[in-house]
Amino acid sequence: MIELTVEITIHGDEGTLKLKWSTPDRTYLPYQVKLARIKLHTKKLREQLETMVEAGQKGDFAEYGKITQSLAREGYNLYDALFFGDGATDRINAGVVKDCVENDLIAGRDRIIFSVGPKVHIPWGLIYDQNVLNPLDNEEPDSTRFRHFWCVKFSAVTLYSKMALLGIDNVWMKKDFKLLFGAHQDIWNDAFVLIDEEEQKVLHCLLEHPVQPKFSLKDLNNEWRENINISVPHGLLSLYCHADGGALCIGSDEEDVLPTAMFQPHFRRCEASDQIPPTLVFLAGCKTAIGDLDEGFLEATSGPGYCGFIGAEARIYDVFTLRFLTRFLHSFYTSGRSVHEIIQQLRHDHWPLSLVFSVCCPHDLKVKTSCIPLTCGNKIPTETNLSFQRLSSSKGT
Amino acid sequence: MRLVVISDIHIGSGRLDDCDAELEGAIINFLEILAKDTLPVELVINGDFLDFVQAEPWQGTDLESQTSANIPLCFTEEQSLEKLNGIVAAHYRIFDALNVFLSSVAEHKLVILPGNHDVDFFWSEIRKKFVEVVSKGDGGVQQRLKFHLQKAYQPQNFPGVWIEHGHQYDECNKFEVHGEPRWSEEAKPVFIDNDGKPRLLECVGTRFLIKFLNHLDAEYPFVDNVKPFSKFVKMFLVSSLVPEFGLLKAAVALWAFISYFNKTAYESPVDILGGHMEQPNPVSLFAKRFSALSPQNTKDLTSRLKRDGFDFKGMPFSFYLRDDGRTECLLDHICRNPHILDAIREEDIGYLSKKSIGGYLTLSSSYLKDETEELKAAAKNLLATESISSVIMGHTHEPVDPVDDFNYVNTGSWTRNYRDTKDQRYVRSWDLLRKSAYEKFPFELSYAQHSRQGKLILYNTTYLRGH
Numbered sequence: 001m002i003e004l005t006v007e008i009t010i011h012g013d014e015g016t017l018k019l020k021w022s023t024p025d026r027t028y029l030p031y032q033v034k035l036a037r038i039k040l041h042t043k044k045l046r047e048q049l050e051t052m053v054e055a056g057q058k059g060d061f062a063e064y065g066k067i068t069q070s071l072a073r074e075g076y077n078l079y080d081a082l083f084f085g086d087g088a089t090d091r092i093n094a095g096v097v098k099d100c101v102e103n104d105l106i107a108g109r110d111r112i113i114f115s116v117g118p119k120v121h122i123p124w125g126l127i128y129d130q131n132v133l134n135p136l137d138n139e140e141p142d143s144t145r146f147r148h149f150w151c152v153k154f155s156a157v158t159l160y161s162k163m164a165l166l167g168i169d170n171v172w173m174k175k176d177f178k179l180l181f182g183a184h185q186d187i188w189n190d191a192f193v194l195i196d197e198e199e200q201k202v203l204h205c206l207l208e209h210p211v212q213p214k215f216s217l218k219d220l221n222n223e224w225r226e227n228i229n230i231s232v233p234h235g236l237l238s239l240y241c242h243a244d245g246g247a248l249c250i251g252s253d254e255e256d257v258l259p260t261a262m263f264q265p266h267f268r269r270c271e272a273s274d275q276i277p278p279t280l281v282f283l284a285g286c287k288t289a290i291g292d293l294d295e296g297f298l299e300a301t302s303g304p305g306y307c308g309f310i311g312a313e314a315r316i317y318d319v320f321t322l323r324f325l326t327r328f329l330h331s332f333y334t335s336g337r338s339v340h341e342i343i344q345q346l347r348h349d350h351w352p353l354s355l356v357f358s359v360c361c362p363h364d365l366k367v368k369t370s371c372i373p374l375t376c377g378n379k380i381p382t383e384t385n386l387s388f389q390r391l392s393s394s395k396g397t
Numbered sequence: 398m399r400l401v402v403i404s405d406i407h408i409g410s411g412r413l414d415d416c417d418a419e420l421e422g423a424i425i426n427f428l429e430i431l432a433k434d435t436l437p438v439e440l441v442i443n444g445d446f447l448d449f450v451q452a453e454p455w456q457g458t459d460l461e462s463q464t465s466a467n468i469p470l471c472f473t474e475e476q477s478l479e480k481l482n483g484i485v486a487a488h489y490r491i492f493d494a495l496n497v498f499l500s501s502v503a504e505h506k507l508v509i510l511p512g513n514h515d516v517d518f519f520w521s522e523i524r525k526k527f528v529e530v531v532s533k534g535d536g537g538v539q540q541r542l543k544f545h546l547q548k549a550y551q552p553q554n555f556p557g558v559w560i561e562h563g564h565q566y567d568e569c570n571k572f573e574v575h576g577e578p579r580w581s582e583e584a585k586p587v588f589i590d591n592d593g594k595p596r597l598l599e600c601v602g603t604r605f606l607i608k609f610l611n612h613l614d615a616e617y618p619f620v621d622n623v624k625p626f627s628k629f630v631k632m633f634l635v636s637s638l639v640p641e642f643g644l645l646k647a648a649v650a651l652w653a654f655i656s657y658f659n660k661t662a663y664e665s666p667v668d669i670l671g672g673h674m675e676q677p678n679p680v681s682l683f684a685k686r687f688s689a690l691s692p693q694n695t696k697d698l699t700s701r702l703k704r705d706g707f708d709f710k711g712m713p714f715s716f717y718l719r720d721d722g723r724t725e726c727l728l729d730h731i732c733r734n735p736h737i738l739d740a741i742r743e744e745d746i747g748y749l750s751k752k753s754i755g756g757y758l759t760l761s762s763s764y765l766k767d768e769t770e771e772l773k774a775a776a777k778n779l780l781a782t783e784s785i786s787s788v789i790m791g792h793t794h795e796p797v798d799p800v801d802d803f804n805y806v807n808t809g810s811w812t813r814n815y816r817d818t819k820d821q822r823y824v825r826s827w828d829l830l831r832k833s834a835y836e837k838f839p840f841e842l843s844y845a846q847h848s849r850q851g852k853l854i855l856y857n858t859t860y861l862r863g864h
Binding site for chain 2: 246256257
């Protein structure tokens with residue numbers, strides 16, 4: 001397996017991104033690309049995602065194929081921008097890397113990791129490396145037809161460049177693994193009654209029935225600190241609430257708004273010992289993967305004791321989100337499979353809306369199989385593609 | 398015979414009436430002087446003599462309607478008549494003075510052209526009532542009082558003179574449907590509404606006044622006296638987007654206006670703000686404007702909104718405003734229910750100063766342009782026609798003097814209008830529009846006269862309070 005890493009830093013003065021690609025065996029010459037070009041295509045990509053989600057919300061499932069195609073087209077523009085060097089030398093250096101990507105990497109086997117600074121929030125996983133100029137003869141929204149999205153093809157993930165990956169043990173013991181689940185009560189109440197009975201049972205099991213999610217920041221914070229104090233911090237923090245790229249909103253009071261800058265002070269981990277697993281955060285709310293120049297959850301969830309997050313690149317709806325989240329948690333908790341494997345499976349099973357989620361954490365995080373309890377063995381039907389089901393109780397997240 | 402042209406007197410009634418006692422006195426004085434003139438006078442009132450839009454009743458959903466094809470309409474003939482009765486009752490002395498003018502010399506004539514504020518003259522009952530009030534039953538007077546219901550008036554005794562109110566050149570105030578003018582005997586600005594009632598066509602500017610500006614005007618009497626209209630929108634309403642620079646009510650009125658414009662007139666509502674909106678996204682400015690409310694005001698406003706059934710979707714106010722779509726929902730709701738803003742006490746209003754962002758909030762004369770220039774351009778086109786040698790317009794409230802090579806006059810307005818002052822650094826924006834700022838709003842009585850040589854002359858008399 002080749003693991004190609006690209007370190008990306010922003011050059012604010014010049015309005016460029018500097019890209020330095022490397023594999024464990026080789027470092028490529030760096031080059032710069034125009035930030036404005038990247039941002040432009042990012043914006044268009046996310047607009048297509050929004051269109052796709054809205055189509056799903058309206059039940060216009062027949063539109064998925066056409067929209068996915070447009071998404072792929074924008075993904076290709078981003079691909080093009082990624083290798084469009086700013087100057088002549090940049091273009092030569094970019095060409096060498098592009099050559100490697102196109103000729104040396106093998107889909108499904110090799111991986112690309114984007115290692116970025118705090119101010120770069122780009123949906124790298126939605127890069128599409130094939131030109132889709134003409135309409136496809138078959139526009140069925142089948143993940144195999146659109147297999148060139150990098151999140152599928154190369155399991156592209158984004159990692160915060162300053163995250164201390166060295167201390168991260170990818171395999172967690174069950175005893176270390178506790179789930180803290182916070183939810184906006186209105187959203188939870190509205191969506192929970194609309195999901196399948198099996199899904200409800202799984203959630204109850206995961207939340208240690210009859211324990212409910214925490215419905216306020218204060219309760220979440222208390223629970224978090226209690227566990228830190230007994231040296232059993234939560235390995236998974238899942239927040240199902242209103243959100244955007246700069247803040248979460250878990251209740252109707254002003255005190256329930258958590259801006260990114262306050263994330264770490266609220267969920268402090270640096271007191272925890274190195275022996276315990278870092279926390280993975282699932283931000284199940286609208287646009288949580290979209291940050292701007294000053295804020296974003298990438299940096300907030302990559303401090304000491306954390307290993308990043310999974311978030312959304314667009315507005316998402318409550319029922320779809322809860323069902324997707326339930327499947328992720330269930331699989332992560334019971335299958336022993338890694339984040340990478342689970343997300344790949346979910347992307348395929350719930351295509352195309354699964355594209356809305358970005359992975360910003362290491363690939364191989366998983367719970368050790370021998371530690372998986374049998375008590376949460378409820379089955380969730382896998383044949384249902386959530387993209388073609390009711391997405392919403394009416395409220396977004 | 399002398400030709401005398403005036404316009405934009407805006408005689409109304411009730412709280413929004415711009416014609417105060419001092420102005421009324423000046424108008425009567427002017428008519429008395431004309432009455433005594435031994436030379437026969439043809440007095441042309443070139444539009445907006447009466448202000449039906451701001452005459453009482455000026456509030457109420459029954460003042461507006463639409464056709465089955467969604468063409469916006471306003472008053473019925475009955476409503477216009479109620480307004481006229483109010484105006485006559487409030488200013489009977491002016492109508493008496495008109496009677497004296499027409500009675501004093503047998504050749505004196507009065508010609509009334511409707512403007513965008515008194516389109517109601519297209520109703521036959523309004524004309525009948527008006528004649529009845531002015532003539533007091535005198536058949537001779539009735540003979541010499543005419544209404545001219547066409548785009549322009551060309552007096553028989555003054556060949557080459559073109560008199561037109563000018564609103565048909567103003568995007569906000571022109572009367573047309575699907576690009577076709579509705580301003581003549583043949584194509585009256587009257588349509589049948591959904592309930593089968595004939596009603597007047599409503600231009601964008603009128604709708605803005607009825608829906609939004611009249612509410613502000615009740616509290617800020619000079620709010621509609623900053624003319625031209627686009628200047629008002631740019632200077633005051635846009636200023637209200639900046640926290641500490643203006644009323645939140647005004648910001649909401651602006652939103653309502655651009656939303657209305659968006660739905661009815663233009664594809665891009667921000668166009669109305671021209672190049673003065675540097676920010677690409679005005680919605681975020683509105684959000685900032687709301688975010689800048691004091692904690693108490695925020696609390697009061699959210700309580701009121703919740704009581705009114707507004708759904709915050711379980712979010713606190715500050716978070717709700719973080720999304721443009723949600724902010725638009727909030728603004729739309731407040732526009733539909735403007736009373737909600739009564740829940741807040743307006744913050745201290747800041748200054749419109751030269752220091753302000755990009756200079757676009759300053760009270761500089763650079764804004765006295767837009768409609769004025771549009772009308773000038775129209776006049777130039779008319780003067781290029783061989784048969785037209787003089788053009789007289791009104792509407793903008795900004796007097797324009799004729800120059801050697803451009804025989805065009807704008808008679809300005811006989812209402813109070815904002816006058817630029819040399820030291821404007823400490824002029825408070827919205828305070829300026831309160832009654833207490835009376836001295837900043839002088840009135841200027843201008844009238845056009847046609848000389849024997851065919852030249853137009855604009856006579857101005859500036860009456861400042863205390864003079």
